[in-house]
Amino acid sequence: MADNAEILSGLAEIVEEVAGIDTAEVTPEKSFIDDLDIDSLSMVEIAVQAEDKFGVKIPDEQLAELKTVGDAVDYIAKNQ
Amino acid sequence: MTSRLRLPTALPGARLSGLGSVQPDNVVTNEDLAVRMDTEDAWIRDRVGIQSRRIAEQDQTLVDMASEAGSRAVKDAGLTPNEIDTVIVATCTMPNFIPNAAAQTAERIGIPAPGAFDLNAACAGFCFGVGSAADLVRGGSSRHALVIGAEKLSDWLDWTDRSTAIIFADGAGAAVISTAQDAESVGVGPVTWGSAGDMSQAIRIDVETNALHQEGQAVFRWATTKVAPVALRAIELAGLTPADIDVFVPHQANLRIIEAVAKRLRAKGARDDMRVADDIIHSGNTSSASIPLALDHMRADGRARSGDTVLLVGFGAGLSYAGQVIVMP
Numbered sequence: 001m002a003d004n005a006e007i008l009s010g011l012a013e014i015v016e017e018v019a020g021i022d023t024a025e026v027t028p029e030k031s032f033i034d035d036l037d038i039d040s041l042s043m044v045e046i047a048v049q050a051e052d053k054f055g056v057k058i059p060d061e062q063l064a065e066l067k068t069v070g071d072a073v074d075y076i077a078k079n080q
Numbered sequence: 081m082t083s084r085l086r087l088p089t090a091l092p093g094a095r096l097s098g099l100g101s102v103q104p105d106n107v108v109t110n111e112d113l114a115v116r117m118d119t120e121d122a123w124i125r126d127r128v129g130i131q132s133r134r135i136a137e138q139d140q141t142l143v144d145m146a147s148e149a150g151s152r153a154v155k156d157a158g159l160t161p162n163e164i165d166t167v168i169v170a171t172c173t174m175p176n177f178i179p180n181a182a183a184q185t186a187e188r189i190g191i192p193a194p195g196a197f198d199l200n201a202a203c204a205g206f207c208f209g210v211g212s213a214a215d216l217v218r219g220g221s222s223r224h225a226l227v228i229g230a231e232k233l234s235d236w237l238d239w240t241d242r243s244t245a246i247i248f249a250d251g252a253g254a255a256v257i258s259t260a261q262d263a264e265s266v267g268v269g270p271v272t273w274g275s276a277g278d279m280s281q282a283i284r285i286d287v288e289t290n291a292l293h294q295e296g297q298a299v300f301r302w303a304t305t306k307v308a309p310v311a312l313r314a315i316e317l318a319g320l321t322p323a324d325i326d327v328f329v330p331h332q333a334n335l336r337i338i339e340a341v342a343k344r345l346r347a348k349g350a351r352d353d354m355r356v357a358d359d360i361i362h363s364g365n366t367s368s369a370s371i372p373l374a375l376d377h378m379r380a381d382g383r384a385r386s387g388d389t390v391l392l393v394g395f396g397a398g399l400s401y402a403g404q405v406i407v408m409p
Contacts, residue, residue, distance in 0.1 A: 041127060041336055044301045060297050 001080060002054060007073045014049045015069075018042050028070030036069075054080050088220025094213070095260040095267030096406050097224070098159070100152025101253035101376040102145050103363065104136040110246070119242045129335020133249035133364025135234045142174055143181055145252035146230035147188035149372070153254035154189065157409075159224060161190040164256070166216055166225035169198050170205025170368040172397065173231045181230065195222070202283070203331045203396025204273070205229055205368030206253070207403055210392070211271025213257035214404075228254040229368035238291035247334070248292065249364030253372025267409065269318030272310060273402035276302070283397035303337045303395055308344035311393045314403035322350040325405070326388040327378065331395055332360035332370035341393075355383045367396065384408055 002010065012026035019042050032038045038046070047058040050072070056079045058066075066072045109132045110121035124130055136145065146169055154161055167189075169181040182196035201208040206229035213225035230252035237245050260266040279302060282295045307330065315322055322345055330338050335358060342356045359374035366373060371392055378384035386408050393403035 039127070040297055041300055044297055045304060045336075045340065048301060048305055060301065 004073055004077055007054065007076050008069070010053055011046075011050060011069065011072060011076070014046050014053065018045045018049065026069055028068065028073060030069050031067055032069065033067070050076060056080050090220060091218050091259050091261065092263050093260040093266035093268065094217040094257050095265055096210075096255050096409050097258040098153045098155070098157025098256040098409065099254070099372065099376045099379060100149050100154075100156050101251065101369075101373045102148040102152065103134040103251040103373070104140055104145070106135050106137060107132050108135045113246055117240055117242045117245060119246055124246045127334075127336070128247055129338075129358070129360055130246065130364050131361050133362070134251055136232055136250040142171060142230050142232040142252075143185050143188065145232070145250065146171075146181055146185040146228045146254075149230065149252035149254040150185060150226050150228045151189050153228075153256050154226060157224070157256040157258065159256065162192055164189075164191045164224050164226045165194050166213065166222040167191060167194045167196040168209045168213055168225065168227045169196075170201065170209040170227065170229045171198055171231055172200050172202045172205065172367060173233050173236055174198070175235060185228065185230075189226075191226070201368075201394070201400040201402065202398055203333065203365075203367045203370065204394035204398065204400040204402045206371045207271065207392050207394035208273060208400070210255060210257060210268060210406070211273060211402060211404055214268040214271070217257055217259050223259055225257045226254060227257060228252060229370070229372050231367040231369050233292065233365075233367060236285055236290065236292050238289060241291065243296055244292050244294055247365045249366050251363060251366040251369045251373050253369045253376055255372055267407035269314065269405035271402055271404045272313040272317055273400075274310070275401070276306075276399040279399045282399060300334065300337065302399065303333060304340040307337070307341045307393055307395050307401065308348075310395070310401050310403045311341065311345055311391055312348060314391060314393065314405055318405040320389065320405060322348050324389050325350055325354050325391045327355045327357070327384045327390040327408075329357040329371050329374050329378070329390060330393045332357065332363065332374055333365050333396065335360055368394070379408070
């Protein structure tokens, strides 16, 4: 089980790989769409990789609810 | 104990002996579409990777395109039409269910009275057709089978729907599958195929509108996760490893899906110099036609050469998927 800091850094690596955004930019208060400019298809790629990495399920309906990086970290922490 | 029924002698296998394709002359760019609907070039390039596509005129039918592509493939195989004994047209966009495309296409090419049938596995149709044809040939039911992927998707689009009208296009591609008389000449590997009927509604033609509808996000997720395992299975069935693949021709659905799948294959050992089809950029998504179109175009520009080991993977509505490894003639 990864703690929140580990989830954040793991998620930041995925975001960097999928969307080319520096890991330092991926902080909990950032909105994926409004701040990081990540589109819906990239969000799916991020979700798929996060599922593999953290052993969670992130269905599309749930994905739409994860507005910020912090939302995603919390969701993964609760469901891993 | 011998069989009560006489069967033909099974052959070592099948090979791909010819290729051909055709596209409509009419080029539709992203800028052309931006005039008709709320979209823009950068958005389309970014989401699906398409810069332009070919859309048939009203009077150019699916059978016109299938016949032209099929004729070219027969000629490319060094055959005359009367040597073809089976014609399979993979399509999901005929204007009507009856008559089928295959019989009239065969007649137009000048193939006398072949076994002729249509096959609907949507964007996976060409790989289903090649797999079926290869087994017909290997089992002794056919000597030379013509497999054509032909689509006129423009007839089934809502031209105000920017989620589909920017993606789909028209065209036809064909391959001749012939008997391989000895083990060395076998050039079509075993097919791996399957379906996901639980997701049947994710890509469909709506009954009320007669227009293609796609749940883009769900399909994108399915394709980016499920296609690579199909590709790897096809490689395994052929007795190869990912590093053996020279050319990868997945269905041209979306450049981002293609890149995501290629990346997964490279993570499993596919080479960095594996040439990956990107025909969608100028052809759009032509469903069952996209794989033979891409392969024929890659041969023309020198990226697919005689003797190359080529991985084909189709996937789409059904949902359906199929793949096999072939050797370029």
